[in-house]
Amino acid sequence: MLTVKEKRDRLLEEDLCDHCLGRQFAKLGHGLENYERGAIAREIEDLDEDDFVRENIPEDAEVGGECEVCQGVFEELDRYTEMLTNAFDRHDLSTFLIGIRPPEEVVEAEEELWEEHGIEWTEPIKTELSRLLGKRMEAELDIKVDFKRPDIMAVVDMREGKDRVELQVNSLLVYGQYNKYSREIPQTEWHCRNCRGNGCEECDWTGKQYPTSVQEEIQPPFIRETNAIEAKFHGGGREDVDARCLGKREFVLELVEPLERDIDLEELQEEVNESQDNVEIFNLRFAEKDEIEDIKQKHADKTYRAKVKLEEDVAEEELEKLEELVGEVEQRTPHRVDQRRADKVRRREVYSVDWEKTGEGEIELEVAAEAGTYIKELVSSDEGRTEPSVAGLLGTEAEVETLDVIEIEK
Numbered sequence: 282m283l284t285v286k287e288k289r290d291r292l293l294e295e296d297l298c299d300h301c302l303g304r305q306f307a308k309l310g311h312g313l314e315n316y317e318r319g320a321i322a323r324e325i326e327d328l329d330e331d332d333f334v335r336e337n338i339p340e341d342a343e344v345g346g347e348c349e350v351c352q353g354v355f356e357e358l359d360r361y362t363e364m365l366t367n368a369f370d371r372h373d374l375s376t377f378l379i380g381i382r383p384p385e386e387v388v389e390a391e392e393e394l395w396e397e398h399g400i401e402w403t404e405p406i407k408t409e410l411s412r413l414l415g416k417r418m419e420a421e422l423d424i425k426v427d428f429k430r431p432d433i434m435a436v437v438d439m440r441e442g443k444d445r446v447e448l449q450v451n452s453l454l455v456y457g458q459y460n461k462y463s464r465e466i467p468q469t470e471w472h473c474r475n476c477r478g479n480g481c482e483e484c485d486w487t488g489k490q491y492p493t494s495v496q497e498e499i500q501p502p503f504i505r506e507t508n509a510i511e512a513k514f515h516g517g518g519r520e521d522v523d524a525r526c527l528g529k530r531e532f533v534l535e536l537v538e539p540l541e542r543d544i545d546l547e548e549l550q551e552e553v554n555e556s557q558d559n560v561e562i563f564n565l566r567f568a569e570k571d572e573i574e575d576i577k578q579k580h581a582d583k584t585y586r587a588k589v590k591l592e593e594d595v596a597e598e599e600l601e602k603l604e605e606l607v608g609e610v611e612q613r614t615p616h617r618v619d620q621r622r623a624d625k626v627r628r629r630e631v632y633s634v635d636w637e638k639t640g641e642g643e644i645e646l647e648v649a650a651e652a653g654t655y656i657k658e659l660v661s662s663d664e665g666r667t668e669p670s671v672a673g674l675l676g677t678e679a680e681v682e683t684l685d686v687i688e689i690e691k
């Protein structure tokens with residue numbers, strides 16, 4: 282293996298600029314830029330890895346220069362900084378990351394250099410370019426490089442004929458909880474079954490199965506304030522269209538390609554809640570990307586309130602039998618569920634059942650059950666597919682008239 286001095290001596294024959302020379306020693310020394318390493322490597326005859334320190338930087342070390350490898354890209358840093366500033370101009374951002382597509386000839390020349398002299402201590406030219414441009418942008422716009430989840434990822438395409446900046450704008454995520462007070466709207470927009478969203482007579486040319494949804498009641502002011510191109514709604518599960526939700530269901534509203542990020546969540550919450558009666562939202566805050574998966578995979582236990590119609594009236598004492606619902610229930614995939622879903626038996630736990638006779642052939646149930654329990658089928662038995670069931674235990678047909686989710690475990 283070559284010593285630092287030996288490698289430097291060989292590299293000097295390549296006629297490299299300070300950036301490209303210094304980059305071959307990028308892993309040596311701290312707090313230096315490669316052009317400073319290059320200048321040090323040129324200056325100190327008996328070069329050793331301990332020599333890459335600030336005190337050794339020659340006074341005339343400077344950014345820029347040109348050689349066979351970089352072909353002068355470091356002379357263009359001001360121009361690229363200006364391109365980036367223009368590209369960021371419309372966007373309200375506090376963090377960013379810069380990616381580089383260097384000119385093809387530069388990549389080839391760099392690979393040849395590595396083949397000739399080895400890759401020890403080096404870094405790729407695109408790493409150097411993105412760091413230099415990142416620092417300039419930080420100073421220029423008072424924004425911060427963020428490697429994990431930047432507001433904007435900017436790719437500077439330096440290839441011949443491209444010479445442009447491409448932006449990938451990360452979504453702005455808002456966490457919240459909602460209650461749904463309508464028995465007529467779904468959680469998200471449904472396409473009309475007849476025309477699949479194109480618009481037809483049946484849907485009054487709206488393309489929609491329902492005139493509105495939880496998502497559509499919530500999102501408009503958020504889209505308006507952020508100038509996002511669209512919003513995506515990620516719910517922590519969903520209730521049936523005809524079920525109310527009073528248990529504050531978690532959701533993340535994803536605002537896609539927003540121009541503004543500095544929005545007043547409290548104000549928007551109030552606006553949503555005052556503008557309509559179908560939905561109420563609570564506890565808004567900004568969210569991280571992984572919270573979408575988190576709330577989707579939570580499988581929260583829930584408590585339901587169901588108004589149940591019995592075909593035949595059942596005496597108060599007989600209702601005691603409902604205690605037997607507590608424990609494990611077996612549910613074959615319900616008839617009403619999408620036929621494409623696998624027909625299988627699921628076992629779910631019912632934690633508690635409370636009942637009250639509210640009229641002739643009418644009871645109200647409060648059921649606490651494991652995530653994924655089908656409550657309508659727990660009542661009706663779904664032709665024997667759910668066991669035990671209210672209908673089975675009472676020996677009469679039973680049907681949920683209205684259903685509310687009243688508690689969701691968090």
Ligand SMILES: [Zn+2]
Pocket residue numbers: 297298299300301302346347348349350351352353
């Ligand atoms: Zn160079």
Ligand SMILES: [Zn+2]
Pocket residue numbers: 473474475476477478479480481482483484485486488489
């Ligand atoms: Zn239609």
